[in-house]
Amino acid sequence: MTLYLFYFLSFLAILSALMVVFSKNPVHSVLYLIITFFCIFGHYLLMNAQFVAFVHIIVYAGAIMVLFLYVLMLLNLNSESEPHKNNTLKFVAVISGCLLMVVLVAALRGTDTMMLQDNGSKIGYVRNLGKVMLTDFLLPFEITSILLLAAMVGAVMIGKKSSKTTTPQ
Amino acid sequence: MTDFLIYKILLVVGVFTVTLVVAMYATYGERKVAAFLQDRIGPNRAGPFGILQPLADGLKFFMKEEIIPSVSNKFLFILGPSIAMITALMAGVLIPWGNTLIINGTSYSLQITDIDIGILYVFGVVSIGVYGIMIGGWASNNKYSLLGAIRASAQMISYELAMGISIIALIMMTGTLSLGEIVTQQAGGDWNFWNVVYQPLGFLIFIVCAFAECNRAPFDLPECETELVGGYHTEYSSMKLGFYMFAEYINMFISSAVLSTLYFGGYNFPFMNDLGLSHNAITILGTVFLFGKIFFFIFFFMWVRWTLPRFRYDQLMNLGWRVLLPLSIANLLLTALVLLWIDK
Numbered sequence: 001m002t003l004y005l006f007y008f009l010s011f012l013a014i015l016s017a018l019m020v021v022f023s024k025n026p027v028h029s030v031l032y033l034i035i036t037f038f039c040i041f042g043h044y045l046l047m048n049a050q051f052v053a054f055v056h057i058i059v060y061a062g063a064i065m066v067l068f069l070y071v072l073m074l075l076n077l078n079s080e081s082e083p084h085k086n087n088t089l090k091f092v093a094v095i096s097g098c099l100l101m102v103v104l105v106a107a108l109r110g111t112d113t114m115m116l117q118d119n120g121s122k123i124g125y126v127r128n129l130g131k132v133m134l135t136d137f138l139l140p141f142e143i144t145s146i147l148l149l150a151a152m153v154g155a156v157m158i159g160k161k162s163s164k165t166t167t168p169q
Numbered sequence: 170m171t172d173f174l175i176y177k178i179l180l181v182v183g184v185f186t187v188t189l190v191v192a193m194y195a196t197y198g199e200r201k202v203a204a205f206l207q208d209r210i211g212p213n214r215a216g217p218f219g220i221l222q223p224l225a226d227g228l229k230f231f232m233k234e235e236i237i238p239s240v241s242n243k244f245l246f247i248l249g250p251s252i253a254m255i256t257a258l259m260a261g262v263l264i265p266w267g268n269t270l271i272i273n274g275t276s277y278s279l280q281i282t283d284i285d286i287g288i289l290y291v292f293g294v295v296s297i298g299v300y301g302i303m304i305g306g307w308a309s310n311n312k313y314s315l316l317g318a319i320r321a322s323a324q325m326i327s328y329e330l331a332m333g334i335s336i337i338a339l340i341m342m343t344g345t346l347s348l349g350e351i352v353t354q355q356a357g358g359d360w361n362f363w364n365v366v367y368q369p370l371g372f373l374i375f376i377v378c379a380f381a382e383c384n385r386a387p388f389d390l391p392e393c394e395t396e397l398v399g400g401y402h403t404e405y406s407s408m409k410l411g412f413y414m415f416a417e418y419i420n421m422f423i424s425s426a427v428l429s430t431l432y433f434g435g436y437n438f439p440f441m442n443d444l445g446l447s448h449n450a451i452t453i454l455g456t457v458f459l460f461g462k463i464f465f466f467i468f469f470f471m472w473v474r475w476t477l478p479r480f481r482y483d484q485l486m487n488l489g490w491r492v493l494l495p496l497s498i499a500n501l502l503l504t505a506l507v508l509l510w511i512d513k
Contacts, residue, residue, distance in 0.1 A: 027307060031245075034300070054289040062296025062324060069303055070322045073315055125285050126346055 006046055013039035030068050037061045051126040176356070180281050184261050192418040193223040195467055199418075202471040230411035238404050241310040248403065249305025250412035256298040257419035263287045264426045265349045267436045267456035270449055279436075279456065283349035288336055291348075291427060292329075295330040295382055299325040301416065302384075302391060306401035317400030320482065321391035324381055327489035328388075332378035334497040335371040338504040339431060341367060342367060352435035356442075363434040370500045372432045374493055386474040390482055425466035426459075433462050 016035040022027050037060045044053035133141045197212065197219070204211025212219035237246055272317030284290060299322055307317025342364070343351050355363050365372045381388040392400030402413045429435060436455035444451070480488070 002172065031304070047405055048287050051289070054286055057293040058289065058296050061295060062299075063329070066296075066299055066303070066322050066326055069307075070319060070326075073303070073319055073322075127285075135350050 002046060005042070009039045009042040009046070013043070026072050027069065030065060030072060033068075034065050035063050037065070051129050176277055177281065180279070181262075183192055184264075184266065184281060185258065188261050188419055189257060190411050191422050191463075191467075192415055193227070195421060196226065196414070197223045198467065199471050199474075202468065203475050204489060206472070206475040226300065227411070230408045233407040235407040235409070236404075238310060241404070242308045245304050245308035246404075249303075249407070250265070250409045250416070251301075252304065253298065253301025253416040254412045254419075256294050256301060257416040257423065260291050260294045260423045261426070263290055263348050264423070264430055265352050265435055266328075266458070266459065267450040268448075270452055272449075278349075279452070280349050283347055286346045287344070287348035287351075288340065288346045288431075292333065292336070296325070296329055298416075300380075301413075302401045305405070305413070306391075309401075309404035309499060311404050313397045313399070313403045314401050317391040317393075317397050317403070320393075321384065321401060324384075324388065324390060324485065324489075327486060328378040328381035328493070331374055331489060331493035331497045332382065334494070335368075335374040335378070335466060338371045338497070338501045339364060339368055341504055341508060348430055348435075352430055352437065355427070355434040356437050363432065363437070365432040368432065368500075370496065371504075372428075374497045374500065375432070376428060377488075377493060378430060380470070381485075383420045383424055383470070385417070385421065385470055387477040387480050388485060389479065393479060395479075402442040421467055421470050422463065425463040428466050429459060429462035435459055 013036050016032045016039065020029045020036065023032060026083040037056065041053050041057050041061075044050075044056060200222070201211045201219075202207075203248040212222040215221040215225045246252055261280045263284065265278075265280040265283070269276040270279050271277075302321040303318045306321070308313040309315075339351075340346060343354055345351060345354075351364070357359070380386075384391050390400075391397075392402065394400070397403070402410055405413060434458040436452075438455060441451055441455065446454070
């Protein structure tokens with residue numbers, strides 16, 4: 001049962017991920033991306049990682065994608081006004097995409113030996129996850145938070161700069 | 170196993186029906202409350218005291234002609250109200266509607282399911298709810314609808330932050346994310362008060378954000394009729410418009426239930442252990458009390474709507490980002506400090 005669900009979700013995830021790339025309308029792309037996120041949410045649930053699953057939905061589907069849609073609707077791109085990329089650019093994009101795939105495959109190679117053996121594990125539950133994060137993985141956790149803080153400060157800086165240049169007083 | 174399934178299915182159907190009936194009569198209640206606040210009589214034609222008015226309204230919605238704009242994306246146009254309705258109905262699963270009923274020695278919980286991360290689920294459902302408005306507004310291919318959709322998304326994102334942080338302060342106090350456990354912790358007796366006593370500021374922030382998340386006045390900018398014709402549902406007619414309206418009332422009901430659960434003790438009521446009643450009687454009485462609290466909050470929603478004028482859009486954004494967000498962060502830090510101090 002779980003296996004069939006896994007295959008179904010994987011199929012749907014890959015299909016909608018492809019549709020993100022292939023659909024002409026940017027708003028449709030974003031909607032397909034939201035479907036992809038929901039499939040990944042299902043995968044997290046299958047792995048018994050409830051906390052990660054719901055945070056994934058809240059952060060990605062609930063906030064980031066809403067902002068994406070917001071920007072796209074504000075621009076209101078349609079097929080005439082959409083900038084068309086030339087062939088050289090497409091070629092370069094394909095090559096860099098393939099390179100990224102090579103990197104991902106290389107990084108994920110050999111992870112099957114590290115697979116979590118215990119299937120009834122409760123590590124994904126929020127209490128256990130919090131304990132593990134603040135004891136065994138404290139340093140990576142703190143570094144990640146500093147990274148996020150830096151990104152936040154950077155975003156504020158960029159936002160400030162552009163508002164200064166666009167409204168000369 | 171079959172027993173378990175039947176009982177869960179009964180519970181789901183029961184919650185579904187109660188949600189729909191409450192939402193239906195909330196529309197009637199809204200008109201009666203508005204009439205009361207404006208010194209009018211309100212609907213009084215259909216049935217005694219106009220009690221059949223919601224049924225007549227529903228029938229009217231079904232009988233109206235359905236118009237789908239020829240230029241819009243038909244699938245997304247229908248998907249919009251459907252998402253609004255589905256997400257509105259989804260959050261009711263986790264609300265603890267009552268304590269356990271003991272029948273023939275087996276105890277049946279009146280909560281459909283109590284997952285480990287209850288609040289996050291409710292929060293996730295709320296954050297997805299905005300897609301109904303956004304997709305509907307965009308698919309209408311109408312400038313006013315689009316403006317309404319854009320307003321809705323900006324408003325939701327802004328107020329979700331303050332709401333989330335005010336909930337984090339509450340979670341730090343209770344030490345659990347499960348709604349069932351939060352309610353059990355608020356059970357009466359021995360100077361154990363409801364969470365609103367310990368988190369008054371958090372409650373205030375939460376209820377203001379709940380108003381914004383439900384798109385209720387004074388924050389109903391997405392459907393502001395003085396500026397945007399009808400906002401995101403300008404192009405909608407028939408039952409699809411009805412779904413949007415209905416989803417708003419269901420959201421109101423669910424947020425009232427969440428408010429009562431998180432801050433007002435859920436199904437607990439004062440002196441519940443001193444009455445000397447049997448367990449089942451207390452449970453049923455608790456459910457009645459929970460609905461009393463919910464109805465009070467629904468009335469509060471209406472009271473505010475017919476009392477306060479609508480905010481201007483920049484005022485709305487200022488309130489969200491410059492007042493509520495810093496306040497909720499201050500509340501979070503204060504809660505953390507007090508918890509540390511008590512622990513020591």
